[in-house]
């Protein structure tokens with residue numbers, strides 16, 4: 001896969017901005033009215049890696065940005081551990097509004113309903129179609145299930161490669177918030193598993209880059225030969 005041209009990058013930026021406006025105006029679900037802000041996604045429109053979580057929590061809802069707060073900080077560290085800056089990847093969720101309920105004076109998170117997920121799915125599909133990432137990393141079971149079906153079991157099936165949308169390679173790992181909830185030996189073990197998954201993602205990206213480089217080299221070869 002060759003580097004996108006500046007025009008291609010600008011076209012993707014425009015397409016994403018247009019889609020973000022559509023999401024911001026969307027009220028297909030009740031939570032479209034109760035959210036503070038929609039959380040569309042952010043990052044490189046030409047990212048080779050896309051990270052997809054379940055949905056916005058309180059901090060994301062307040063800021064309009066995905067993966068902020070403690071889980072977001074951990075995701076940033078996880079990416080840095082495999083040599084990726086946060087703005088080199090694209091980060092978003094399967095659902096763009098915070099699913100919540102009132103509990104007295106408090107607003108608490110809840111899992112999105114199947115209908116809410118279905119209503120919102122076209123937006124994620126379109127983001128993937130615009131960005132066309134080589135690798136998608138689903139963070140947590142709900143995100144993984146949204147790609148691979150309800151039978152997906154994160155503890156048994158994380159760390160494996162699956163075929164993702166638009167020719168991408170798809171893997172699931174534990175959500176950073178899940179990692180943060182662990183303690184003691186469970187934390188050590190969870191971190192070890194996530195680190196293994198991240199290393200596999202890095203290796204896959206490197207492998208794909210090497211293939212692209214080789215293809216670009218062989219395409220350039222006839223021209224070079226003609227110089228001699």
Ligand code: SF4
Nearest residue numbers: 026028029032097120
């Ligand atoms: S969750 Fe998605 S489909 Fe539902 S209102 Fe929000 S943006 Fe629209």
